[in-house]
Amino acid sequence: MNKKSLMGFGLLACLVLAGCGADWGTDQHGAQVTSQQLDGQWLVINYWAEWCGPCRTEIPELNALDKAHGDITVLGVNFDGLQGEELAAASTDLGIAFRVLSLDPAERLDLPRSAVLPVTYLVDREGKVRQQLVGEQTLEGLQEHLARLGR
Template identity: 70%
Template sequence: MTKPIASLLLLLSCLFLSACEKDWGIDQHGREVTAAQLQGQWLLINYWAEWCGPCRTEIPELNALAETEQGLAVLGVNFDELRGEELAQAAKALGIDFRVLSDDPAERLQLPRSEVLPVTYLVDDQGKVRERLVGEQTAAGILVHLARLKGE
């Protein structure tokens, strides 16, 4: 094999492998959450539980962000690690319209286990955790944090 062809094959292999980021698992509806769907977006990752009063209060705020903010993917994670039908029922009971991950992304993003709920993480479009927000959040407050982080 000639050197230019070998170099081209190596380059294509590297590009292919870099584009093959690991997917995020399935959501509460059993649909795959792929890396391609989230690529280039900021992520808001919110940990919630059915028994958490402030979690219940902030869900409409997060629903509004998920519906209106372009370039922001709102993802929920159930603190109690519910899966399958239990996760779907809990999300429906709380009125969650955004996607809820069945698999906790804590290891992937190197997040510590939180001692309090709710907790929300803002992850930039390069996959770097930029901020940890503890306690009940509002859409307006999150937008202020995002504007500041994007301006840094």
């Protein structure tokens, strides 16, 4: 293999690997969630469960946040690891309008496993976790936290 072919192979390998790293999996509707869709966004990652009363109460607040700001994306994660049709049904039953990830991003973002719910993580545009919020959140409270962090 000559030097030019080797460089081309290396570039192709980097592009393939970068594409794999960009994948966040699918959402509750089976649609692919990629880094390109989330680049430049503040992420509000919320862990919820059907059995969690405060989770149910804060869902309208999270829906409103996701809708109100073009540079903020709310992503849900089911604490119990529901997948496929079960995840879609639970999301619909709870009135979740934001995307719910099928894959838990905890490893990707180095998030600690919380013993309590709900728990919400604020992630800046560079993918750095800036704050962990435990307990029920409101639209106003989330906006205040994000403003304090420089959003």
